[in-house]
Amino acid sequence: MLNKKNIKNRIKNRGMTSPELILAIMMLSTFTAVFVLVTEFISGFFQPLNDEAREEFIKAEKDLTDVLQDHITINETIDKVIDLFSQPGIDRSYFVNLSCTSLPKEEWDIPSLESNFPKNYQLCIKPAFPENSYQSLQKMESRPGIYILYAKPINGITFNSLPLRRIFCRPKPFCSL
Numbered sequence: 001m002l003n004k005k006n007i008k009n010r011i012k013n014r015g016m017t018s019p020e021l022i023l024a025i026m027m028l029s030t031f032t033a034v035f036v037l038v039t040e041f042i043s044g045f046f047q048p049l050n051d052e053a054r055e056e057f058i059k060a061e062k063d064l065t066d067v068l069q070d071h072i073t074i075n076e077t078i079d080k081v082i083d084l085f086s087q088p089g090i091d092r093s094y095f096v097n098l099s100c101t102s103l104p105k106e107e108w109d110i111p112s113l114e115s116n117f118p119k120n121y122q123l124c125i126k127p128a129f130p131e132n133s134y135q136s137l138q139k140m141e142s143r144p145g146i147y148i149l150y151a152k153p154i155n156g157i158t159f160n161s162l163p164l165r166r167i168f169c170r171p172k173p174f175c176s177l
Contacts, residue, residue: 070161078123085147095127095147120161127147137174145169147168147169
């Protein structure tokens with residue numbers, strides 16, 4: 001028969017034995033060694049391999065721009081350009097002569113724009129479906145034009161420059177929602 005004293009003696013915690021302690025220390029050191037090896041291996045991907053690459057990396061960091069601020073400026077510029085270009089008073093032949101530019105205010109002669117367009121982007125416009133004459137639009141014989149206004153990075157797509165684009169319809173009175 002089991003009494004309380006006998007049960008307490010059986011459950012009594014006497015700590016780890018020497019083989020258990022040695023096994024626990026070996027497992028802890030093995031885990032730590034694997035952790036350090038994996039960390040060193042992964043950290044190799046986040047730093048340049050040699051001095052030349054490091055110099056290029058430092059130079060690229062100096063050329064970093066604020067992508068968010070660039071996109072805000074570009075979107076504000078695109079909004080103003082779309083407001084102007086979607087008006088029926090602008091002739092459709094005007095868009096044929098427009099080329100990509102980093103200075104849309106000066107080269108496209110738009111006085112309402114600000115001069116702070118990012119220098120590492122170009123603003124371009126391409127007709128997806130150019131409109132027909134104003135007279136055929138009035139007679140409902142044709143549809144309005146669809147244009148793509150986009151800002152592309154001059155040096156290509158990188159981690160600090162991404163393209164933006166917007167599609168708009170013109171002339172605005174003939175565009176339906």
